[in-house]
Amino acid sequence: MTQQVRIKKLHPDAVIPTYGTPFAAGADLYACMDSSVTIEPGQTQFIHTGLSVEIPVGFAGLVYARSGLACKKGIAPANKVGVIDADYRGEIMVALHNHSSEAVTIESCERIAQLVITPFLTAQFEETDELGDTERGEGGFGSTGRK
Template identity: 70%
Template sequence: MQVNVKKLDENAVLPTYGSTNAAGADLYACIDAPLTIAPHETVMVHTGLAMEIPEGYAGLVYARSGLAAKRHLAPANKVGVVDSDYRGEFMVALHNHSNEPQTIEPKERIAQLVITPYIVGDFAVVDELEETERGAGGFGSTGR
């Protein structure tokens, strides 16, 4: 699937896939100098890119597993959702979950983008819902 990308900064790096079957494409920091994120701080990191996510799809911005596990850096909103009608710059609200400052280098991989189809629900008010074995059981109700 072709995804049209507009470079907003000449130093921006196009998303890349780390392997043939990778679901997420790496997003890169488009910054002029190293950026230090203080402990428990969130910083908006530029990618320098705007994209045209195809209609019927969404771009989901996830943490890079190595960056999150080893350096405790992950998107502040856990999963960013980019709608197909958004045409602004893709930015990552990168949060430092550690007690130590963490530094992002220019052109470092900071998150991953997964493009996925979605369904728009047609919400309807009803008097009753279909019965299920679980019913209204909430958190932990299935014993797992």
């Protein structure tokens, strides 16, 4: 399934997102900065991409960590998953947090996160006094693994 998504370069050096393989779900987002940015341990920095995007109505852009950056360097989005709504037209920026014990430097044109474009449903919430019963009921936080 493919969907055309309009994207605008806000900076001449911005890199259009790319898919690493034909079956990749996420397109790599690249840093676009005039100079490198060092993220100290426990700190968060906003990293520019130099891009804005027109997410189609009925879809959302979800910004996830790149597994290599997260596992090898301890760098991942501070909010875990960023959400780009269909009506947002500002620059895509990624708040990267350093979970490691060492400073990490992000260079311009480095892959910093991945963007997944996905459809979603808008719920029409209906207040009620009762919910339907299930076998699981109110069991949560590991309850399905207990016997």
